[in-house]
Amino acid sequence: MSDALSVAIQGERGAFSEAAARKLVASPAIVPCRTFDGVFAAVRSGEAAAAVVPIENSLAGSVLRTYELLGGAGLEIAREALLRISLNLIARPGTKLGDVRRVLSHPVALAQCQRFLADLRGVEAIATYDTAGSVKMVMESAAEGEAAIAGATAAELYGGEILAAGVEDNAQNFTRFYLIAPPALAAELRPRDAASIKTSVLFRTPNTPGSLFRALAVFALRDINLTKLESRPIEGRPWEYAFYADISGSGDEPRVTNALNHLREMCETVVVLGSYAAADS
Numbered sequence: 001m002s003d004a005l006s007v008a009i010q011g012e013r014g015a016f017s018e019a020a021a022r023k024l025v026a027s028p029a030i031v032p033c034r035t036f037d038g039v040f041a042a043v044r045s046g047e048a049a050a051a052v053v054p055i056e057n058s059l060a061g062s063v064l065r066t067y068e069l070l071g072g073a074g075l076e077i078a079r080e081a082l083l084r085i086s087l088n089l090i091a092r093p094g095t096k097l098g099d100v101r102r103v104l105s106h107p108v109a110l111a112q113c114q115r116f117l118a119d120l121r122g123v124e125a126i127a128t129y130d131t132a133g134s135v136k137m138v139m140e141s142a143a144e145g146e147a148a149i150a151g152a153t154a155a156e157l158y159g160g161e162i163l164a165a166g167v168e169d170n171a172q173n174f175t176r177f178y179l180i181a182p183p184a185l186a187a188e189l190r191p192r193d194a195a196s197i198k199t200s201v202l203f204r205t206p207n208t209p210g211s212l213f214r215a216l217a218v219f220a221l222r223d224i225n226l227t228k229l230e231s232r233p234i235e236g237r238p239w240e241y242a243f244y245a246d247i248s249g250s251g252d253e254p255r256v257t258n259a260l261n262h263l264r265e266m267c268e269t270v271v272v273l274g275s276y277a278a279a280d281s
Contacts (some may be wrong), residue, residue, distance in 0.1 A: 004029050007179075008039045008048035011106075011130035014154035016083060018132075020177035021052040023081045025189075028052075034129055036065045040073050043181070050078070050181035050189070056228075057085070058174040060108045067232050067244055070180070070273060071202050077274030078189035079179040080198070087113055087168045090135050090160040091147040097163045101145035102126055104134035109149050116167040135160050176279065186274060194277030197250040198227065201260065204234065204242045204269040211266070212243070218262040219247055222255045242269070251275040 007028040009017035021028045031048040033039045042048040053070075054063045087109055091100065100123055103110070107127040110117065117125055128134045134148035139158045147163060148154075155162050181189060205211035219226050228246035233239075249256045251272055264270045 005050060006031055006048045008033050008042040008051040010034075010036050010039050010053065012133040012136055012154075014132035014135070014151065014157040015130055016085060016132075016151055016175060017052050017054065017177065019151065019153060020054075020081050020083045020175070021179075023083065024052055024079050024177070024179040025050070036063075036069055040069045040075070043075060044073070049185060050179060051075075052177050052179050054175050055080075055178050056176045057108065058172060059112055059170060062230055064232065066178075067230055070178075071232070071242060071244070071271070073180075074182070075180045076183050076186035077178045077200055077276050078181050078186040079191070079276050080279045081177050081179075082174050082279045083177060085112075085168065085173040085175055086151065086166055087131075087149050087173075088152055088155065088162045089116075089147050089164040089167055090138070090150055090155045091163055092139060093159070093161045095145075095147065095161065095163065099145050100147045100163070102143070103147050103149060104128050104137060105149035106131050106134070112168045112170070112173060113149055115169045116164070132157070180274075190275075191277045196248075196278040197275055198278045199247050199249060199251050199256060199275040200273040201245050201247065201263070202242060202269070202271040202273060203245070203263060203267045204240075205267050207240050214266055215243070215263060216245075218259045218266075219245075222259050224249055224255060224259055244273075248278075 007021045008031040012032050039051045043051050053066045056062050102124050104126045109131050110125050131150035132154035135150045135154040135158045138146045138148045205215050225248040230244040231241040
């Protein structure tokens, strides 16, 4: 694995996705992208060799756009990591807490700080594209009374001052991230000695009674633990859905291989998104 692997992230430098990338890759060259679509486009175009994307937050739930893009990207999951999300109120140096009138941040971060924001009476919450990007915007703005909610790294990177630390409503705030890459590189990036392996699968069942029940039974019949199930609408087919499942075990294990072959017999589509080391929870 190259120490200079280029890794696309959604958001600016100092975003939580960058911290996750540094957990997943040694000394990555970060490629900031404004949107998730831009992240996947950067890998497809070769601007970045790989990407780190959030897939699920312990408070806010699944990151749906990541699921939608991952299904048709032709990329595989190489690794996953869990990151503790600690949020802070950050402003230009010299700003007092009582001076704050507008707070900028990503909508998910704002939602995770509702009680803190409610206590700041008369403050307007403004949704932006990124937590770290919000700090950058505040530092570049001439407007008075602006602050941002983001990680401490963003404050350090952009020269902001932390007015209040740990402002999230619940300290049990974690985000799960994937390291994704083209199949050949993903195979190189996967650890060889992982103690626990997960496999992620996309499948589409026929729109008939009992089809999902029968699909999930291929795992239950072989004592394979289903750790996550997510449904997303199929574009152009109203009220029909694709399913994303995480299961315990490697795609190389006979029971998992047999389950996936069984699944292919009854589904319109089955795509293995990768077998990878499960993050230490």
